Amino acid sequence: MFAHKRGISTENWRRVYTDACILRSLADILNMEHNELLHQSMSDVCIARLDRAIIIAGPCGCGRLDLILELIRGIQLHTSWTKKLNTSRSSLSSGDSLSKAIALPRTFAKPIPRLDLGVSPSLSAFASTYFMEPFILPGYVLDWPAMQEHPWRSIEYLEKIAGPGRIVPVEVGSDYRTDDWTQTLMSWESFLASLSVLYGGSEKEQVPKPVLYLAQHNLFTQFPALRNDIIVPDYVYAAPDAPENYPEYHPPANDEQLVTNVWLGPAGAVSPAHTDPFFNFYAQVVGKKTVWLSSPETSSYMYPYSNGNRNTDESPADPLSSHSNPAANNVEPLMSNTSRVDVFAPDDTKYPLFSRHVMPGAMCATLEPGDLLYFPPGWWHAMRSEETSFSVSMWF
Missing domain, CATH: 2.60.120.650 (Cupin)
Incomplete structure (x- = not known):
């Protein structure tokens, strides 16, 4: 209601959200440089926050997407990652259908x-x-x-x-x-x-x-x-x-x-x-x-x-x-x-x-x-x- 009365558009709110995600992540990156113990967990948090800016906000603002992607790449390059998951197979499609016949619906002519x-x-x-x-x-x-x-x-x-x-x-x-x-x-x-x-x-x-x-x-x-x-x-x-x-x-x-x-x-x-x-x-x-x-x-x-x-x-x-x-x-x-x-x-x-x-x-x-x-x-x-x-x- 307040935003509507003030004439704040959805685009402006998207831009505010985008910039807030970027600025908060930049602050966290500076903190990580002074605290190695936080490096791995904070990296996860920062990347997830920056992804939210892409998913939720567009992101909105000239050059913001390129900046976000560059920040994500930088965090990934400077973080020692431990593999969390071992997928049970290397291919998406292996073993799904087992060569079974596909039953088409009866709803078409x-x-x-x-x-x-x-x-x-x-x-x-x-x-x-x-x-x-x-x-x-x-x-x-x-x-x-x-x-x-x-x-x-x-x-x-x-x-x-x-x-x-x-x-x-x-x-x-x-x-x-x-x-x-x-x-x-x-x-x-x-x-x-x-x-x-x-x-x-x-x-x-x-x-x-x-x-x-x-x-x-x-x-x-x-x-x-x-x-x-x-x-x-x-x-x-x-x-x-x-x-x-x-x-x-x-x-x-x-x-x-x-x-x-x-x-x-x-x-x-x-x-x-x-x-x-x-x-x-x-x-x-x-x-x-x-x-x-x-x-x-x-x-x-x-x-x-x-x-x-x-x-x-x-x-x-x-x-x-x-x-x-x-x-x-x-x-x-x-x-x-x-x-x-x-x-x-x-x-x-x-x-x-x-x-x-x-x-x-x-x-x-x-x-x-x-x-x-x-x-x-x-x-x-x-x-x-x-x-x-x-x-x-x-x-x-």
Whole structure:
């Protein structure tokens, strides 16, 4: 209230928080120089605080990100680190699927089209024609450094690229629609270890641990070297027109008109059916992931949450009452872009219009490492990791 009366903007508060994290860390660094006993523990605290400035505040302010990253590197270089965790395996993807068959849901009528790499669309063909419907380019990103010389499937590489002491934001729980879902900040090393150790206790008494999912996070801001491991497709710069079934489309507001995020989680991690307001190229780097899609025309039958509330009203939106798409609500972090239907195991009794109006036109496919998926704004999409999965989304 005070901030509002004084006219203090959110951007100014973000800048204050950023500068406070920097100044406090600089003070702690000076204290560490005079007290070697505090060096290790204080280094952890400083790096975590500086990471919070990146994660929570942006960070805000000219040159602040470069300064924060330089401080983190300096602390890491001048601290004697003791390895805290020994991961049970060196690869994210080994031993997940045991070559078992992947069971696709019964909620789709046709596969997502796969285009032959030899005849992948030209830039002009994509901008004029192909941008209107989803498709998969099999193996399109197999030449990314992330797939080759800098393998993201290697836990050792992922730890090395970040350096010790880093923290990341993770979701706790398998479904953000449930009441027990939450978010937390945890060490990068601990999170990577969690992808290997999904159960605790003895063989006789195995206790399932919560699903931890690093979802929709711009990890490239925290670990800039990872950005060099991907090659952004030229398609994202094609500037296609707003689709007819989603006229509200506007590109991202940043200078590059591009938003990149990563998605890293264990087998079984699920993103419920929801919509986004941007065009999306989605690259599968590690593991397999099943994708379900449905067009914006089916929005009235997807039983979206109303006004951001997790209500129990099971009636869908009246298709005649509004022509707005839930994905258009990209200002407030509400739930109106999310469906109450579990598209991987729907309740036909509870959501009868979904099976009647959505399933006949829905599409589905399992992405293999190296595949590149495209779908337009406003399309309903759900994701399920079949193995430990590392993906990159590129909104434009």
